[in-house]
Amino acid sequence: MLWVDDYRPKTLDELHYHVHLSQRLKSLAASGDFPHMLFYGPSGAGKKTRIAATLNELFGSGVEKLKIDQRVFLTPSRKKLDVNVVQSNYHIELTPSEVGNYDRVVIQEILKEIAQTQQVDVSARHRFKVVIINEADSLSRDAQAALRRTMEKYMTNLRIILCVNSTSRLIAPIKSRCLLIRVAAPSQGDMLTVLNHVAKRAGAGSLPEDVADEIITDANGNMRKAILVFEAMKMQSPDLSSSPPIAKPDWETYCYKVADMIIQEQTPQRVMEVRAKLYELLSHCIPATIVLKTIADRVVQKVDESLKADIMHWAAIYENRMRLGNKKIYHLEAWVVKVMSLYKQFFLGIELGDFDDLI
Amino acid sequence: MAANFFQARAPTKKKQAKDKESVPSPSLQPWVEKYRPETIDDVSSQGHIVSVLQKTLTSTNLPHMLFYGPPGSGKTSTILALSRQLFGPDNFRARVLELNASDERGISIVREKIKNFARQTPRAEAIASDGKKYPCPPYKIIILDEADSMTQDAQGALRRIMENYARITRFCLVCNYVTRIIEPLASRCSKFRFKPLDSSSARDRLEHIAAAEQVPVNRAVISALISTSSGDLRRAITYLQSAARLSSATEPPTPILPGDIQEIAGVVPDAVVRKFAQTLGVDVSLIASGDGDVEMDDVTSSTTTTALRGFDLIRETVRSLVREGYSASRILIQLHDIIVEHPTLTGRQKSGCALIMAEADKALCDGADEELWILEVALRVHKAVTS
Numbered sequence: 168m169l170w171v172d173d174y175r176p177k178t179l180d181e182l183h184y185h186v187h188l189s190q191r192l193k194s195l196a197a198s199g200d201f202p203h204m205l206f207y208g209p210s211g212a213g214k215k216t217r218i219a220a221t222l223n224e225l226f227g228s229g230v231e232k233l234k235i236d237q238r239v240f241l242t243p244s245r246k247k248l249d250v251n252v253v254q255s256n257y258h259i260e261l262t263p264s265e266v267g268n269y270d271r272v273v274i275q276e277i278l279k280e281i282a283q284t285q286q287v288d289v290s291a292r293h294r295f296k297v298v299i300i301n302e303a304d305s306l307s308r309d310a311q312a313a314l315r316r317t318m319e320k321y322m323t324n325l326r327i328i329l330c331v332n333s334t335s336r337l338i339a340p341i342k343s344r345c346l347l348i349r350v351a352a353p354s355q356g357d358m359l360t361v362l363n364h365v366a367k368r369a370g371a372g373s374l375p376e377d378v379a380d381e382i383i384t385d386a387n388g389n390m391r392k393a394i395l396v397f398e399a400m401k402m403q404s405p406d407l408s409s410s411p412p413i414a415k416p417d418w419e420t421y422c423y424k425v426a427d428m429i430i431q432e433q434t435p436q437r438v439m440e441v442r443a444k445l446y447e448l449l450s451h452c453i454p455a456t457i458v459l460k461t462i463a464d465r466v467v468q469k470v471d472e473s474l475k476a477d478i479m480h481w482a483a484i485y486e487n488r489m490r491l492g493n494k495k496i497y498h499l500e501a502w503v504v505k506v507m508s509l510y511k512q513f514f515l516g517i518e519l520g521d522f523d524d525l526i
Numbered sequence: 527m528a529a530n531f532f533q534a535r536a537p538t539k540k541k542q543a544k545d546k547e548s549v550p551s552p553s554l555q556p557w558v559e560k561y562r563p564e565t566i567d568d569v570s571s572q573g574h575i576v577s578v579l580q581k582t583l584t585s586t587n588l589p590h591m592l593f594y595g596p597p598g599s600g601k602t603s604t605i606l607a608l609s610r611q612l613f614g615p616d617n618f619r620a621r622v623l624e625l626n627a628s629d630e631r632g633i634s635i636v637r638e639k640i641k642n643f644a645r646q647t648p649r650a651e652a653i654a655s656d657g658k659k660y661p662c663p664p665y666k667i668i669i670l671d672e673a674d675s676m677t678q679d680a681q682g683a684l685r686r687i688m689e690n691y692a693r694i695t696r697f698c699l700v701c702n703y704v705t706r707i708i709e710p711l712a713s714r715c716s717k718f719r720f721k722p723l724d725s726s727s728a729r730d731r732l733e734h735i736a737a738a739e740q741v742p743v744n745r746a747v748i749s750a751l752i753s754t755s756s757g758d759l760r761r762a763i764t765y766l767q768s769a770a771r772l773s774s775a776t777e778p779p780t781p782i783l784p785g786d787i788q789e790i791a792g793v794v795p796d797a798v799v800r801k802f803a804q805t806l807g808v809d810v811s812l813i814a815s816g817d818g819d820v821e822m823d824d825v826t827s828s829t830t831t832t833a834l835r836g837f838d839l840i841r842e843t844v845r846s847l848v849r850e851g852y853s854a855s856r857i858l859i860q861l862h863d864i865i866v867e868h869p870t871l872t873g874r875q876k877s878g879c880a881l882i883m884a885e886a887d888k889a890l891c892d893g894a895d896e897e898l899w900i901l902e903v904a905l906r907v908h909k910a911v912t913s
């Protein structure tokens with residue numbers, strides 16, 4: 168097992184950072200009327216760990232006895248949907264966005280089912296079951312609308328915990344029915360505490376300060392990433408004293424390479440080469456948004472100040488189009504062309520005026 | 527649930543007992559339900575609508591109706607209260623059918639369930655067991671709540687039903703977006719527009735609830751509730767209950783502060799937004815700061831930004847906002863407020879900002895990446911206010 172999983176805190180008391188928040192969750196779990204909740208915050212900030220710890224607080228360690236099931240749902244048009252659910256006697260966890268636009272069916276079925284079954288375990292501390300919905304920000308409008316009344320009507324048998332990166336895409340009526348819980352990324356100091364703790368638990372000896380600093384800066388608030396990188400470095404060089412370079416994931420190194428290619432040469436030939444690399448990245452299931460952001464970040468580090476804002480502007484525009492469109496690669500490529508043209512014109516010193524006219 | 531409405535007999539004892547069970551005990555009930563208006567007179571801030579509906583209580587006439595307006599303005603509450611006052615508890619189930627977005631409402635349901643209910647002759651009036659007298663007019667009411675989520679086809683299928691059984695069945699469509707109701711349906715209804723609650727009505731209602739629940743709140747807290755919920759009373763009530771839960775969770779209870787309400791509502795602390803605006807070149811020294819008691823630690827957490835300038839400074843500021851997990855749409859709203867009301871920015875500068883805000887709002891609704899768009903807003907606002 169990976170360290171991230173092995174040394175994941177199980178209870179609210181074991182959580183290292185946001186102690187004030189843990190305290191609040193603890194008191195909420197103790198009171199009889201636990202509200203619906205919406206956990207939001209950046210990835211790797213520890214939302215899921217916190218949710219699991221809250222469940223533990225609510226029901227005891229019984230929630231750790233998990234069963235993984237594949238459930239089949241039928242759409243009105245008789246199409247079969249397979250959805251993975253993780254459940255214990257007290258809760259059920261699902262990611263309805265797996266089934267795209269049919270998520271409403273899954274939500275409707277699961278919630279009605281839970282709402283109508285009583286808690287079988289008579290010794291359970293609470294009458295309700297908890298439904299955890301991951302990636303709730305990807306729920307379709309229909310699925311969100313279907314949640315609306317259910318959340319009020321079945322309050323006795325059911326509590327909902329939504330887990331999202333961003334609240335922007337949730338409809339207002341859903342937000343107004345939940346207690347919003349913001350989980351900020353850990354601070355640098357918080358991350359250091361956690362890394363040291365993991366080092367100790369893993370028997371990895373002490374973690375040199377400069378190595379820790381490097382890991383923390385690189386992770387940018389993503390605790391999961393920091394622990395993964397730490398473990399990878401430890402594998403590479405067990406004593407850590409020689410301070411090996413941060414073990415970047417392959418895709419990240421690859422993205423940097425693409426960025427460098429864009430800056431080295433701006434020709435149609437180069438566009439083709441870059442495209443091949445982008446395909447490669449996408450075919451390894453690296454999300455297109457991550458690819459774009461990583462390349463853009465690297466590019467702006469290397470160009471003149473006056474170009475930076477424009478490059479990010481087009482990144483924002485093309486990322487948005489990518490979501491609305493069908494073919495991610497088109498938009499990635501268009502952005503690359505755009506950046507090359509901006510860069511080249513800057514060097515040729517040609518003032519063409521408004522580039523917006525080009526596209 | 528819906529099947530109950532089609533039973534030809536009055537509800538049996540057993541049935542009632544079961545229904546009781548599904549109602550949570552009052553202490554566990556969300557306050558929005560507990561304080562849902564009982565009668566149409568309890569509905570605040572919709573004076574005109576209430577007085578029109580009052581008349582329908584004395585005459586036996588009721589048109590088809592279309593209620594529209596923003597969330598939490600009392601639409602569902604009003605039609606439920608009106609129905610209750612018309613029929614009383616004993617006839618309610620037989621005479622009123624309510625369907626929401628969480629019920630299957632495709633075209634087949636319209637053709638079967640809704641049509642079946644619509645064409646039944648209203649059952650004879652049951653004697654009111656509570657000793658009160660109800661008008662109990664000779665028709666049934668079908669409430670289609672959240673009707674804007676019905677498909678065009680399903681709405682189309684309603685047309686004939688509405689016409690054919692108008693004598694014995696009245697429809698009330700309830701929605702947020704009146705434009706999503708097809709014209710032939712809308713034109714068959716009297717339309718009622720619900721306005722967002724004005725702040726004095728909202729204040730009265732919130733103070734009433736706080737008093738009934740014995741939650742000590744001061745004026746500033748109520749003001750925070752009102753300003754964070756922008757006319758949506760449901761949201762204000764939910765925030766109030768959450769705050770009360772958190773405050774009573776400690777021993778002794780901690781008093782509720784405006785800052786708590788802001789945190790619950792997901793509002794970005796004033797100080798954070800001001801600092802962000804300042805980084806973008808907006809002079810915030812002239813703007814009165816909001817609530818003084820907002821926690822400041824968020825602001826100081828990003829110490830690394832001091833050495834940076836220009837693009838890198840803005841980039842890092844955005845990064846730290848994203849790390850804190852603030853929602854992009856909230857940041858946008860609050861930045862917008864600062865800019866629009868700014869005393870010294872020129873009209874031209876403000877217009878430039880307005881353009882980018884609109885673009886960003888649309889992009890975020892389309893699900894665009896939050897970090898990229900906060901950065902985009904930041905860079906372009908910076909350009910607009912410094913040029």
Ligand SMILES: Nc1ncnc2c1ncn2[C@@H]1O[C@H](COP(=O)(O)OP(=O)(O)OP(=O)(O)O)[C@@H](O)[C@H]1O
Nearest residue numbers: 558561562569570597598599600601602603759760
């Ligand atoms: N005008 C009002 N007077 C008194 N209470 C109100 C009013 N509007 C809303 N409320 C409170 O807010 C809660 C929700 O109101 P209601 O369900 O009627 O909103 P709605 O207009 O139907 O919203 P939505 O469009 O989201 O369905 C009610 O239970 C009540 O507590």
Ligand SMILES: [Mg+2]
Nearest residue numbers: 601602671672
């Ligand atoms: Mg409603």
